[in-house]
Amino acid sequence: MLAPNVVEDYPNPKLPNQGAVFQERFRGLHVLQRDESGLEKCVACFLCAAACPANCIYIEAAENTEKNRISGAERYAKVYNIDYNRCIFCGYCVEACPTDAITHGHGFELATFNATNLVYRKEQLLAPMPDLPADTSR
Numbered sequence: 572m573l574a575p576n577v578v579e580d581y582p583n584p585k586l587p588n589q590g591a592v593f594q595e596r597f598r599g600l601h602v603l604q605r606d607e608s609g610l611e612k613c614v615a616c617f618l619c620a621a622a623c624p625a626n627c628i629y630i631e632a633a634e635n636t637e638k639n640r641i642s643g644a645e646r647y648a649k650v651y652n653i654d655y656n657r658c659i660f661c662g663y664c665v666e667a668c669p670t671d672a673i674t675h676g677h678g679f680e681l682a683t684f685n686a687t688n689l690v691y692r693k694e695q696l697l698a699p700m701p702d703l704p705a706d707t708s709r
Contacts, residue, residue, distance in 0.1 A: 601676030612672035622667035
């Protein structure tokens, strides 16, 4: 109580902690995860959309083919949108997902002047491709 206040100057990169500090259980922007081989984990089961109390998740499913394999299952999410105008960051979608395809990330900079910018599409939510190990079989 008698210690001096510490004011954090976010986004000043000169600070030792490089900006904002997150708690472990922080619920930020959602991330659609990939498996080790780079395929999407989402199998379009619609459980996350069904569990969402704000009804902010929209999914369209499509079938995987041998030539065009997107996920490891029979189906994948062709369209996966989250409307952050409605999202309450409750985490029910994360808990409902059987494949751990959707998680909360640490993104928090959602401010915008246009509400249409708050509808995040699958391409914006997908995790980057993992670094695949080099082929050492030669």
